[in-house]
Amino acid sequence: MEDERTYAYANAMKGGEGPHSYAQNSNYQRGVVEAAKEKIIEAVANHLDIKTLSASLNQVCVADLGCSTGPNTFISVQNIIEAIQHKYISKGLNTQIPEFLVFFNDHVSNDFNTLYKSLPPHRQYFAAGVPGSFHGVLFPKASLHFIHSSYALQWLSKVPLDVIDEGSPAWNKGRIFYTNAPKEVVEAFATQFAKDMESFLIARAQELVIGGLLALFTPAIPDVMSNSDTFTGTELDLLGSCLMDMAKVGLVSEAKVDAFNFPAYFTTPKELKALIERNGHFSFERMEILNNQKKHFTLRNPSMSSLSLRATLGGLLEKQFGNEIMDELFNRYSKKVAGSSFFLKPETEKTMVLFVLLKRNN
Amino acid sequence: MEDERTYAYANAMKGGEGPHSYAQNSNYQRGVVEAAKEKIIEAVANHLDIKTLSASLNQVCVADLGCSTGPNTFISVQNIIEAIQHKYISKGLNTQIPEFLVFFNDHVSNDFNTLYKSLPPHRQYFAAGVPGSFHGVLFPKASLHFIHSSYALQWLSKVPLDVIDEGSPAWNKGRIFYTNAPKEVVEAFATQFAKDMESFLIARAQELVIGGLLALFTPAIPDVMSNSDTFTGTELDLLGSCLMDMAKVGLVSEAKVDAFNFPAYFTTPKELKALIERNGHFSFERMEILNNQKKHFTLRNPSMSSLSLRATLGGLLEKQFGNEIMDELFNRYSKKVAGSSFFLKPETEKTMVLFVLLKRNN
Secondary structure, three states: OOOOOOOHHHHOOOOOOOOOOOOOOOHHHHHHHHHHHHHHHHHHHHHOOHHHHHOOOOEEEEEEEOOOOOOHHHHHHHHHHHHHHHHHHHOOOHHHOOEEEEEEEEOOOOOHHHHHHOOOOOOOOEEEEEEOOOOOOOOOOOOEEEEEEEOOOOEOOOOOHHHHOOOOOOOOOOOOOOOOOOHHHHHHHHHHHHHHHHHHHHHHHHHEEEEEEEEEEEEEOOOOOOHHHOHHHHHHHHHHHHHHHHHHOOOOOHHHHHOOOOOEOOEOHHHHHHHHHHHOOEEEEEEEEEOOOOHHHHHOOHHHHHHHHHHHHHHHHHHHHOHHHHHHHHHHHHHHHHOOHHHHOHHHOOOEEEEEEEEEOO | OOOOOOOHHHHOOOOOOOOOOOOOOOHHHHHHHHHHHHHHHHHHHHHOOHHHHHOOOOEEEEEEEOOOOOOHHHHHHHHHHHHHHHHHHHOOOHHHOOEEEEEEEEOOOOOHHHHHHOOOOOOOOEEEEEEOOOOOOOOOOOOEEEEEEEOOOOEOOOOOHHHHOOOOOOOOOOOOOOOOOOHHHHHHHHHHHHHHHHHHHHHHHHHEEEEEEEEEEEEEOOOOOOHHHOHHHHHHHHHHHHHHHHHHOOOOOHHHHHOOOOOEOOEOHHHHHHHHHHHOOEEEEEEEEEOOOOHHHHHOOHHHHHHHHHHHHHHHHHHHHOHHHHHHHHHHHHHHHHOOHHHHOHHHOOOEEEEEEEEEOO
């Protein structure tokens, strides 16, 4: 029933609670969650019909897709539940407030043990974990009322095969991402993203009740910008150049660098809109840019940037290059970031978070 | 919403997949699962009304409580689902076969990561994990159709306080279980079991739909037998005596042995029946003794017995006494088992598995 391929992004996040773990280094993502709160409140207040919820035995089912190990997922879920409770109260339906069942989803290799240990003790919902790729169907038909996903859609289900194929015009030699790569490479990534979004939307359309909401927060770039101007693109470019430097002095194998690409893609509002319209099962309720107050704090500081990148992507790098080169790699990276003028110019901080609110139509 | 105490039994099972893991050493429990298959088939065929299932949006929810890390839980769940599918087919309702959502429950400290990695790839159900004690409510009201629990109810939510209280007549000095203990000790364990069963049944009555089934498989002893005649009681008694031997030669602290008791209790059919009747929310559909074909194989072999005990209880012992004494302890135990005539006499194999099938009444 579920596609059991090992998804490339699955080992990206560092599990556990150590100094390099995602749980300890997801400040930027926390900023997204905080800015998302008002969007969630508005979504529930103006776009979620209580009749949609009441049809289902006084039980509301919420899912967070790509939850990682917390704590951000718990804040998002709490915001959703409080918004729904508030809606009942504001309509004088205090006695009809439903029970909540929350599904925390991430890939099978996510550290669910850590997630479960940090579940809020006084939560007002029943909690369940759902292991598996959100590019496949994860829940029975029409069983969810509200699906949320924050900072997860940018992960591809796999690295596009062409970019690691020496014989292909899209071979991405000497780079680990499509920043500043030939257009064939960029197109290979874009094509994979389109396929993944198609699978994602087909699955969600099946799982949501009619009238149910899908709230997506995803990093993106403005329609009129190239990826080389973006913050994350430049970060990954720098990290790739550190790996190539290390390959030149024999610290890592160059063939391993060539064979490695980050399975991620930053969409544009226009591109994402077209993919959603092509699916046809959702009506657009909202599409806007989120204001993340924390990004300056996290991104302007080279060692914070290094820690944040290591927490988010370290697992994937370790798998390819081994744990023993990680300190060296991120030391080199910190130095390059500190010496790069790109990170000091506010006008270059052009990676944004896109908020899209969709409703499952009839 | 959920009681967040750290339950004593939670660290009993050895996680992971190593040579001392529960996953590799649950042969006896596997025998229970195999013998249970025909009971499950009969339960669904004769006691589960399709109308009960069809009321819920063509989605059937099944829970396995105390699932551990597998693989036995997957076999049980498969048996339940095939039995339900077969029931639809046998009634000519092939096109109405529902989708299945299966909840795997165990304590927060269970190794869910291992469980998820071993989920059957071609399963015909959606899978979710639910961390938390089954002595509390784990699911929304009337949200489950079939609850299953195998070899888990014997675990108490905690060691009764009296048995580790030096000032109490129920102080269980020099023993780690109630086998051959004064009646005050036995009563303290029985009282804790009664409280735990009360919480368990209250929670299940709330979670099951009217007409939903609760299938319990639990180790028990015959009504007319004392615990000192039982297999597991004698095993734990021997293990306790090994610990006391080690205390005498200074390998473990005697105070630590006194402070340690296994949080488990083996009920009798009569006792369990009375507790279920007192709850009042269930009708008795079946109550019978299971025939476990594998028990001879597992229990007659001293080293198998030692491995099996270590897999089931090793985690709990490690927590109290440290990992470093485990090899010594189980070596001593294997020798004592080999030298004990108790384990050679077939008539002493009197621990049995009780099958109880309950239906949630109106």
